[in-house]
Amino acid sequence: MTSPPPLTGLRVLEFAGLAPGPFAGLLLADNGASVLRIDRSIPNVTHSTSTSSPPPVTGDLLTRFKASIAVDLKSLSGVEFVKSLVPHADIVIDPFRPGVLEKLGLGPDVLLGLNERIILGRMTGFRRDGKYKDMAGHDINYIAVSGALAMLGRKGEKPLPPGNILGDFAGGGATLFQGILLALLAREKSGKGQVVEANMVDGSSYLTTFPRMLTKTPMWERPRGENTLDSGCPWYDTYETKDGKYMAVGALEPQFFRELIKGLGLEGRGIQENREDRNTWPGVKQLFEQTFKSKTRSEWEKVFDRTDACCTPVLDYRELESDPGREGDQRPAVTLRATPSYALAAGSSSRDPSEGQGPGVEGASYAGAALYPGQGGEDMLGQWLGWKRGKNFEVEKGGLVGKSSSKL
DSSP states (O other), rough: OOOOOOTTEEEEEEESSSHHHHHHHHHHTTOEEEEEEEEOOTTTTTTTTTTTOOOOOOSSSOOOEEEEEEETSSHHHHHHHHHGGGGSSSEEEEOOOOTHHTTTTTTHHHHHHHHOEEEEEEEEEEEEESSTTSSHHHHHHHHHHHGGGGSSSSSSSSOOOTTTTTIIIIIIIHHHHHHHHHHHHHHHHHSSSOEEEEEOOOOOOOTTTTHHHHTTTTTSOOSSTTTTTTTTTEEEEEEOOSSSEEEEEEEOSSSHHHHHHHHHTTTTTTTTTTTTTTTGGHHHHHHHHHHHHHOHHHHHHHHHSSSOOEEOOOHHHHHHHHHHHOOOOOOOOOOOSSSSOOOOOOOOOTTGGGOBBSOOTTTTBBBBOOOOTTTTOOOOOOOOHOOOOOEEEEEETTEEEEEEOOOO
């Protein structure tokens, strides 16, 4: 029998943003934390009882297990309402550029003064103390100045950004999440919260620690696209098949390479004996390209499935979502056997902890469900504090504010 997710009982205030900040909030929510997003208020729209149409949704799709309140952060009453929540929260997520939270009157000193146990997780793109700190940017800019982007791409071609996976999510939101968890552990010992600062430059650079070290070795000392792990090596690359699909090859060790050569039907050509001779690599790669194009991807799967050739199909999310045989059900990133994270896909109550716990979510993590400003937030305030509209707070120009004291 399993217990609730490990972060159950933690309360999080997440200032609305896009990508890395919401992803940190998502990781907290997936593991049981109660996350309340703070959105911008829209007069006569948010928290309105006079219209049947909900407010327009934001571009944030990382909303599962979260709720929202709308607040006018440009008004003193709105800022004071946020301050009234801080003593009851464990974590605040700040997705803004440096200085924004301070200008709102909600800087670290203020928040820690209201609640010495609060953990303020701050997410920026560039370093807070670097030359780019006052500049706008996006994922591609952050990984560019970190050094990570220069490592990605094929020989003779320009650097190729991996979408916004490396900066926004791996080096950004997931790194901030890690920092928040470390601060929670520290709080268990000290009884005090702290400021956690993450940026996507250092986050993405930290992720390249091993490849960066390899650039001082023969494995990665050559220009981009000419090394063992960056598409320069024939047995660590992708190959097109007869039907225009692809197979991925990662047969680095000799015993796995032997299985690859056997499956490709290329034994007895001296390839294994000379594989460390880089002068042979262009010819071997060309031979592999020709060979893989002789069969469809499905045919190659039949050859290499259940072997140690390190040769697998390159699957896209369309087929993973539609083909049950592809094991495309989305699951928590790690399995906690005693306290599983919340499940993403639908399943039975007796499911294995590797699939998570609970009924799953709409879209099964293939499609996101947008959250409109104010959605579910008043109910969450009731769950947290027993607060109700009209008794503890009211709506002013579409934003929540504290209930005014009665005048005698």
